[in-house]
Amino acid sequence: MGDDEETKTGEEENDYIVIKEGEAEILMHTKNEVFYNKTQVNNRDMSIAVLRTFISKRKEEHEALLSKRKKKVLKVSEDNDSGLRAPNESTTPNGKSNGECEEMPLDESKGTCEEPEKTREHKGQGELKPPRVLEALSASGLRAIRYAREIEGIGQVVALDNDKASVEACRRNIKFNGSVASEKVESNLADARVYMLTHPKEFDVIDLDPYGSPSVFLDSAVQSIADGGMLMCTATDMAVLCGGNGEVCYSKYGSYPLRVKYCHEMALRILLACVESHANRYKRYIVPMLSVQMDFYVRVFVRIYTSASSMKNTPLKLSYVYQCIGCDSFHLQPLARTVSKDTRVRYLPGFGPAVPQECSDCGKKYNMGGPIWSAPIHDQDWVTSILADVKSMKERYPAFNRISAVLTTISEELPDVPLFLSLHNLCGTLKCTSPSAVVFRSAVINAGYRISGTHVNPLGLKSDAPMDVIWDIMRCWVKNHPVKAQPPEQAGSVILAKEPQLQANFARSVASLSKAQAKKVARFLPNPERHWGPKLRAARTITSIAIRAVS
Ligand SMILES: C[S@@+](CC[C@H](N)C(=O)[O-])C[C@H]1O[C@@H](n2cnc3c(N)ncnc32)[C@H](O)[C@@H]1O
Numbered sequence: 001m002g003d004d005e006e007t008k009t010g011e012e013e014n015d016y017i018v019i020k021e022g023e024a025e026i027l028m029h030t031k032n033e034v035f036y037n038k039t040q041v042n043n044r045d046m047s048i049a050v051l052r053t054f055i056s057k058r059k060e061e062h063e064a065l066l067s068k069r070k071k072k073v074l075k076v077s078e079d080n081d082s083g084l085r086a087p088n089e090s091t092t093p094n095g096k097s098n099g100e101c102e103e104m105p106l107d108e109s110k111g112t113c114e115e116p117e118k119t120r121e122h123k124g125q126g127e128l129k130p131p132r133v134l135e136a137l138s139a140s141g142l143r144a145i146r147y148a149r150e151i152e153g154i155g156q157v158v159a160l161d162n163d164k165a166s167v168e169a170c171r172r173n174i175k176f177n178g179s180v181a182s183e184k185v186e187s188n189l190a191d192a193r194v195y196m197l198t199h200p201k202e203f204d205v206i207d208l209d210p211y212g213s214p215s216v217f218l219d220s221a222v223q224s225i226a227d228g229g230m231l232m233c234t235a236t237d238m239a240v241l242c243g244g245n246g247e248v249c250y251s252k253y254g255s256y257p258l259r260v261k262y263c264h265e266m267a268l269r270i271l272l273a274c275v276e277s278h279a280n281r282y283k284r285y286i287v288p289m290l291s292v293q294m295d296f297y298v299r300v301f302v303r304i305y306t307s308a309s310s311m312k313n314t315p316l317k318l319s320y321v322y323q324c325i326g327c328d329s330f331h332l333q334p335l336a337r338t339v340s341k342d343t344r345v346r347y348l349p350g351f352g353p354a355v356p357q358e359c360s361d362c363g364k365k366y367n368m369g370g371p372i373w374s375a376p377i378h379d380q381d382w383v384t385s386i387l388a389d390v391k392s393m394k395e396r397y398p399a400f401n402r403i404s405a406v407l408t409t410i411s412e413e414l415p416d417v418p419l420f421l422s423l424h425n426l427c428g429t430l431k432c433t434s435p436s437a438v439v440f441r442s443a444v445i446n447a448g449y450r451i452s453g454t455h456v457n458p459l460g461l462k463s464d465a466p467m468d469v470i471w472d473i474m475r476c477w478v479k480n481h482p483v484k485a486q487p488p489e490q491a492g493s494v495i496l497a498k499e500p501q502l503q504a505n506f507a508r509s510v511a512s513l514s515k516a517q518a519k520k521v522a523r524f525l526p527n528p529e530r531h532w533g534p535k536l537r538a539a540r541t542i543t544s545i546a547i548r549a550v551s
């Protein structure tokens with residue numbers, strides 16, 4: 001926790017303390033009228049790291065686009081010179097032939113190709129303006145001020161709050177942080193939803209960091225982001241997203257959660273599916289860059305593009321989840337599939353059901369959850385860049401140890417395997433002793449499948465091995481490590497009553513250690529202090545009941 005410190009101010013020293021995080025210093029009233037949670041330093045540091053990568057990638061994309069355009073112009077003039085262009089041939093303002101629709105990564109593609117729109121960035125001038133950021137729920141302004149002071153190449157940062165005391169505090173803090181903050185950060189008293197709706201496609205980055213669920217802000221946020229822009233969105237209502245109240249989750253996010261070991265990854269995927277569904281209403285779609293579960297919340301970083309044709313792929317990226325109620329088996333069923341004929345692709349409903357009425361491993365029924373986002377949740381190229389950037393300026397991240405550990409684990413996750421198994425749970429079902437993670441990983445690799453950890457759970461294992469292979473490996477393990485007889489109707493007894501089809505090989509495989517483990521790099525760190533969790537809304541009295549509710 002590096003340089004995080006608190007000191008009293010000179011003038012009104014009985015009323016305020018100064019809180020320092022990164023390069024920002026904020027004045028916090030001793031009555032705590034405005035929301036501030038020290039724990040969120042991880043969240044703010046991770047966001048700064050992602051924003052730095054966003055700025056450099058956006059620049060690279062812009063340069064690539066310019067050189068592509070230059071080549072195109074050269075080609076057109078060559079064609080014109082040689083008289084190749086037909087006299088009636090027409091092009092749309094973005095240079096595409098009529099009817100052709102291309103996804104564009106930058107402001108260039110604002111509006112669908114069906115509805116070309118004027119852009120904030122003047123088309124054709126080749127100038128890339130610094131990204132404009134909206135911190136829609138800003139409280140003290142700490143985050144907005146950190147963005148402005150710490151991120152090179154950032155543009156204007158607009159900080160909103162609908163609470164008067166927060167806006168006053170934010171303005172005070174902007175002044176307190178000197179000229180860069182005063183030039184770059186602007187604070188407005190506004191309802192974020194109204195503001196975003198009335199500023200369509202204006203921001204290159206929108207940060208949503210609400211109390212609890214972001215669901216009410218998503219519809220306006222996806223409309224206020226420029227094409228190729230990024231939405232950074234936190235959800236702290238983990239009890240809802242993890243299945244404590246399935247019906248509440250459905251009403252907020254449009255998906256059913258499941259109360260299982262992988263519920264935190266499922267929470268990330270429910271949030272992504274929800275953002276996508278809001279984006280789709282406006283012919284837009286998301287591309288996840290990084291999705292993290294840290295501390296007591298999930299946070300997703302997604303880019304947003306407009307393309308009616310690409311949007312057709314959305315149902316291919318969503319799946320229902322069938323989770324057996326007796327054992328650890330789960331199966332995914334995509335909402336749709338495609339069939340290719342000649343050069344045409346047809347979109348059809350997914351085949352189903354993906355599972356029989358009763359679990360083929362233990363005979364019990366399934367619960368059905370979702371739909372969840374089942375496509376990749378990170379862009380591994382971005383993850384590598386973010387991690388490299390973080391390591392190159394270690395001293396500028398107060399939460400360096402934590403965020404680099406999370407990013408390292410994410411960089412090793414199997415990108416195409418949604419959800420994960422828990423070795424502890426598999427052994428719990430069979431009532432057997434547990435093989436070590438290395439031994440289990442080796443057996444999966446020796447059977448010809450891939451396996452990795454997950455940043456969400458130190459004991460979680462992602463694998464593309466089908467459930468029957470996983471159970472066969474466990475059956476072989478139990479043959480060498482026998483268990484006491486259990487009642488025959490129990491899931492574990494039903495599973496063990498079957499002979500394995502596969503002879504598991506537990507010989508240690510070279511690839512069984514993750515790179516981080518092999519290099520002894522920390523992947524999961526304990527909380528730095530007690531009560532490292534969510535904070536109540538500002539100015540609320542903390543009672544023992546409230547403490548129980550948040551812990
Ligand atoms: C969790 S705090 C934000 C913390 C801040 N982003 C940080 O990093 O310290 C949520 C803030 O959202 C504000 N808020 C809630 N609903 C809002 C709305 N509809 N429009 C604008 N602000 C809102 C609250 O007043 C509160 O200050």
Ligand SMILES: [Zn+2]
Nearest residue numbers: 324327359362
């Ligand atoms: Zn089962």
